[in-house]
Amino acid sequence: MISFEPTEEQQMLIGAVRRFADKEMRPVYRDFDEEGEIPQNLVQKGWELGLTAAGIPEEYEGFAEERSVVTGALYAEELAWGDLAITMHLLAPGLAAYPILLCGTTEQKESYLPQFCEDEFKSATAALIEPTIRFDPAALKTTATLDGDEYVLNGNKAYVLLAETADLILVYAAEDGATQGFLVERGTEGLEVGDREKHMGIKALATYELALNDCRIPRASRLGGEAGCDLGQLMTLSRIATSALAVGVARASYEYALAYAKEREAFGEPIASRQAIAFMLADMAVDIDATRLMVWEAAWRMDQGKDAAKEAYLAKMFADEMVLRVTDGGVQVLGGYGYIREFPVELWLRNGRGFATFDGLAMV
């Protein structure tokens, strides 16, 4: 039966995540953006919300009775409302954990998944994006070639979250033209973590270039073993998660602009009393709600085991444009102040612009 009400448990979870976002992320995110660092103790606190483990079943020491992408979408939005960079850092381990859960062999699940359910933040990540404007997840330039009992990986990656500290990197590479995942452990020869990248937004988040030079890994490290992985399903999951993040970022900017517009006066009355401002805010509200519903529908379809590829793809496309429009509107509502770094809206615009690029950078 059609319903738009999260369950009581989901509402409790949202409440807890919202408190964390409000109390722990909001007071510090601007400083982190300026300094380009996220302190480990905050990451640890966020980890203790147990979100990653909440998506891993009990048999692998997580506490998901029933894994739910809808739940993931709900908390992703709340976290991103707090701050996108911190959120992506916190969720980065899921980039390795969830593909293992969805496509991994029994051995891969048993050896890796429990590590994501421990008390300490488990640094792990994935390397998908490549440093070219012609980047296409289904036609990667990075290659994997079978050589006896080993795979040999070659190529260059970009936007690899937490690469320097990650114990495990899921590297995506083309094997005979088809994208497959390869589990590469820290310190493997030929795995070279490059420079920390400097981006327009998400500046607090540590992302790196990565070079794979004849990087050899055991044949058994191919994600999913002989069966391999279903890239489509993983992209669908990541599109849902990323779009949920976009909703959170957009909502942050919208809420700030809404409150500001009621305070700021021009020509003797609050600027919100003018339709040019008020309608912009109303359009933002409509588009944010619409995107959220599209994300929920795609997530719900995944939970039901229905094909969600098209829904997720369209949601992501809509979300990418929505978050840019909304965060740009946020700056516009604040006028000149919007351009000043003392105010948060310029940061959200910089982050918002990134979504069209953020392919496969979050999973729930």
Next chain:
Amino acid sequence: MIDFELPDQIKQQYAMFRQVAQASMRPISRDLDENEHEKPWDFINQMWPVVQMQEAYELKRAERKAAALAAGEKPAKPRKRRPSTVTLLMAHMIEAMSWGDAGIYLCIPGGQLGGEAIKAVGTIEQKRRFLKRFTEGEPKWAAMAITEPCCGSDTANIQATARLDEETNEWVLNGEKIFVTSGLMAAQESDGFVVVWASVDRSARRAGIKSFVVEAGTPGMKVTKTEEKLGIRASDTVSIVFEECRIPYDNVLGSPEVKKKDTTKGFKGVMKTFDASRPLVAASAMGIARATIEFVKETLEKDGIEIRYGLPRHRLTGLERDVMEMEAQYKAAWLLTLRAVSMLDERRPNAIESSMCKAKAGKAVTLITQKAVEILGPLVYSRKFLVEKWMRDAKINDLFEGTGQINTLIVARRILGYGRRELK
């Protein structure tokens, strides 16, 4: 639990309505567009029994509720009651019918908006007196007359008056209404009625506005003009003049008392019917949108053009991006509509959600249909196909039941917590 699954029963009925749309509406769609003012009688007669059944069911429910109240039973707390699915079904029916033809859909007899107003605020006695007719005899229509030459969006400023003649205990209506959907059928061509907004005290502005039921054929009520339109041509849109038109005292809906001048409670009451009707207009818009998208994709497919989902942006063609944008806009508007509809069924206040979906749907269907004529170009600018008609039909959804701007204004006021003084 967040859930997007339709109940089986609605799925079945939706499938049935889709079939009716395909079999009984599409074949006459073009013809009725080319021959404005003609009525789809076969279709009307086909739908009438369905309408009768639904209206009988609703009337019986109203009777039961009234009987229970009279017996002193307390009504169940709204949130405790099992959510109904009446509006959800209605939205799907309207979506399916509008996929068939939005103009012909508007010709379906029955209470429509006028009936809704009575269902929302009428007494049981009024429901019996006015709604029983939709359960028996020949097809009948009702209409809702708010708009006047002076004002459409600014409904609070309407000029029509209702004067109480205390000697005869009758209301005397004077004024001119325009753009009344199905007004011809309701006021003149069947034993229907028109719900008319008029002021009992113009100095009281909003607080003075009440709605009145005027039976077809009442002396003093006259249809003076039938409009010729851009689209939805099968639906008649008329002007109605009231000249010393006398109706019984009991034909006023809600309390006739004028509350204190600066309270707007009564007016808010009449505006409330919009919360229920706007999502249904949005549903109609979505039917046209779906028809258009389906046509576009089928046509492209026949031409060997496949829409490739999942590709990175730089590999998409402009055409693919256009089609995907249409689909995304459709999805956005439809989900907002379903949300507003399900809140109605759950008996939760939905004023903001209702205006959100109406604003979005009006804009989305306009964009989708106009884009379709653009991308299928030389083929569908021609009247051989229905796409150009859908584009003309679609536009009404951004105009009636509150224009796009008016619904945006309502959303804006709600999110800002502003009244009409703070945000004009």
